Amino acid sequence: MEQDNLLIKKTLGGDKSAFGTLVEQYQGYVFSVTMKVLKNREEAEEAAQDSFVKAYRALASFEQRSKFGTWLYQIAWRTAIDRYRSRPRISQSLDDDYSFMQVADSEATPEQQLQQQNTRSVIQRALGQMKANDAALLTLYYLNEQSVKEIAEITGLTESNVKVKLFRLRDTLKSVLTKNLKGEEKSLI
């Protein structure tokens, strides 16, 4: 955090390379968030780039009340959600419920693969098919290691709302996993 503050100070003093260091440090996490929301590499990269430029423009107003990462993810979240909302509403029907998350037998991981790899791939697929902001919520919690409080700050939701959402999402993932394993067992019989 101290290093971030030093880099911010240098950036505000006109040293663009200091901001480059911040970009290198956070690009993966910012891109992961935009990618989870937009589910399209090109668009996600543009959104991530926009997020950094917006952060740069607003850097002088960053008051360091929260971590730089949290502030940056907030910008990335909003940028990605705005882009997602401005899209033509074609793929929205997919998000109406989670029935699509049932993984077909044909896509099941081969028997000989390790159970852990199988679980991971099922979860990844399920995340890929989740509602835009739901998958990003889990990403913020598990990958970016943001606390419930910080996620509330990033997304504009209340803390209790974040807790409820996280619980429901993880529970849905658990159901998907259970169904998938049962499906595999059946196919083995």
Next chain:
Amino acid sequence: MTNQELLWKYAEGNCSPAETTAVEKLLASDQSLQTELDSILEVQSALMTMEVEAPSLRFTQNVLDALPEIYPSEVVEPLVKPIWKKAFWLAVAALIIGMILMPHSASPTESVLSSYIDQVMGGFNQAVGQVPNVVLQYFVLTLLSVGLLMLMDKIFMKKGHGVLMV
């Protein structure tokens, strides 16, 4: 809080000691809860190993190229001010000219031009001859120091760090 919520909290290690004891009692008494906890831990570990997505290799450069010029670089005072730089180059020129002229000052010449040069050189030689050696040494030493400062200015300014005038 439902048993499910409590199990998730337990899996994350966020339970209070009292809650931990309660969960452990429940797990011991109900086998289905243990199965439930196992699948929760499985999801948990899969989520924990989520990988960071990597953008393209040119990402940082693209961001840097798109940044507007809104934070001007701090104005940095050079170590050697321009007027002193001019003085330095003048002194260096004088020194070089002096060094070129001195060895020829005693040579005999025949033409009018040559005798005029001889007069000038003689005068210069006489003037330099009157300056004590210590003064000349200090003069050369000062020139070298100023030259060194100018070199430092050039290096630091190029790197964009700047050397603040003390």
